[in-house]
Amino acid sequence: MHKLRETRITLGTALVLCAAAAAVAAVICAGTLGWRTDAVQDKLRALDRVVSAHYVGEADAETVADYAATGYVAGLGDQWSSYIPADQYEQFRMNSEGQGCGIGVSVVSTADSIRVNLVYDGSPAQQAGIQKGDYIEGAAGLTVEKDGTDAVVDAIRGDEGTEVTVSVRKDGTDAVQQLTMTRAVVTQKMAWGQMLADGVGYLRIENFHDGAAAQFRTALDALIAEGAQALVIDVRHNGGGRVREMSDMLDPLLPEGTIMTLRTRSGDETVYSSDEDMLDLPLAVLIDDQSISAAEFFAAALQEYGRAALVGTHTTGKGRAQQTFELPDGSAVNLSVEEYFTPQGNSLADVGIAPDIEVALSEAQQANFWFLAPEDDPQLQKAVETVR
Numbered sequence: 001m002h003k004l005r006e007t008r009i010t011l012g013t014a015l016v017l018c019a020a021a022a023a024v025a026a027v028i029c030a031g032t033l034g035w036r037t038d039a040v041q042d043k044l045r046a047l048d049r050v051v052s053a054h055y056v057g058e059a060d061a062e063t064v065a066d067y068a069a070t071g072y073v074a075g076l077g078d079q080w081s082s083y084i085p086a087d088q089y090e091q092f093r094m095n096s097e098g099q100g101c102g103i104g105v106s107v108v109s110t111a112d113s114i115r116v117n118l119v120y121d122g123s124p125a126q127q128a129g130i131q132k133g134d135y136i137e138g139a140a141g142l143t144v145e146k147d148g149t150d151a152v153v154d155a156i157r158g159d160e161g162t163e164v165t166v167s168v169r170k171d172g173t174d175a176v177q178q179l180t181m182t183r184a185v186v187t188q189k190m191a192w193g194q195m196l197a198d199g200v201g202y203l204r205i206e207n208f209h210d211g212a213a214a215q216f217r218t219a220l221d222a223l224i225a226e227g228a229q230a231l232v233i234d235v236r237h238n239g240g241g242r243v244r245e246m247s248d249m250l251d252p253l254l255p256e257g258t259i260m261t262l263r264t265r266s267g268d269e270t271v272y273s274s275d276e277d278m279l280d281l282p283l284a285v286l287i288d289d290q291s292i293s294a295a296e297f298f299a300a301a302l303q304e305y306g307r308a309a310l311v312g313t314h315t316t317g318k319g320r321a322q323q324t325f326e327l328p329d330g331s332a333v334n335l336s337v338e339e340y341f342t343p344q345g346n347s348l349a350d351v352g353i354a355p356d357i358e359v360a361l362s363e364a365q366q367a368n369f370w371f372l373a374p375e376d377d378p379q380l381q382k383a384v385e386t387v388r
Helices: 011-020 022-032 038-054 061-074 086-096 124-128 149-156 212-225 243-253 294-304 363-367 378-387
Strands: 082-084 099-102 105-109 114-119 135-139 163-169 176-182 184-187 191-195 200-205 230-234 257-263 269-274 283-287 308-312 320-326 332-341
Touching: 061 082, 061 332, 082 086, 086 099, 086 320, 086 332, 105 149, 114 124, 114 149, 124 176, 135 149, 149 163, 191 212, 200 212, 200 378, 212 243, 230 378, 243 257, 243 269, 243 294, 257 294, 283 294, 283 378, 294 308, 308 378
Parallel strands: 200 230, 230 283, 283 308
Antiparallel strands: 082 332, 099 184, 105 114, 114 135, 135 163, 163 176, 191 200, 257 269, 257 332, 320 332
């Protein structure tokens, strides 16, 4: 199950706990590869001496080593790089590949509720009758009320082939159903479409993980077959993903030319391009401050080619691409290794892109973003008006 929440460890916490990890880190680094940075070696050895001489508690070696690594990566000062502990890496890897193991839903969690915002096609949840908007009240004997949302979400996750019983309540009702499902590996729902009024097709891109481009092409072809005369493409609340997937989605929407350029620290460049075949329909793209990475470059390319009007609010401004490196103990680091640039050679780092037509959601609309009906979404309505 993909949970729409991010947990961060503060730099201060990471550095404090880094002290207890010094002995582990020092032995591993010095004994295998040798130190690459004198400052790191000196700092960790000094901390090791202090901890060894004075610390009165007990520490779990694996836990403090994870915090040491977290502090190291946080010390780079790059908000887009991150350390991934070994027990979280498999979930991270599967998510990047557009998959997950569970019942096949995406949820929006608050302090006291879990609500389903996506049900993946062919998933155990879909087969059990779970729908968008349903509330999850509990799972595996735990409840949101007594145990909290995090505990319930964790209880739903598990190994492929195992069973879990989930308590589900339909929106607007008090009746709670007990649904027993067998966990399975499922493919995320990453792109889909629907026809709106007056021949306007709506395409939602949830992310750009592996397989998203194929889902996008299927949805696009279906809308064209239904007679779509214009398109609104929604990349709001889209955290990005693979550049290749983004490029494959843009190809049919752009004329021949550069889509994106990636540049390494040594100056080597990778250039993604589109061919001359182009679907010539009016386009609008919905963006917001949660349109990140590939999502904002998707919008920027269409804007710079004059192919689409951007509607919504200013984007985040990410300008680096990451690569994941697995470490010997099964953990990994997701590290910024390239800078990337728009078709016109612009970096969006700390700048982002501004919409052509600014439309903001109210606080209530933002809180209910995933469940807004088209007629209650002013950004979508303005985009539809624009392409008409």
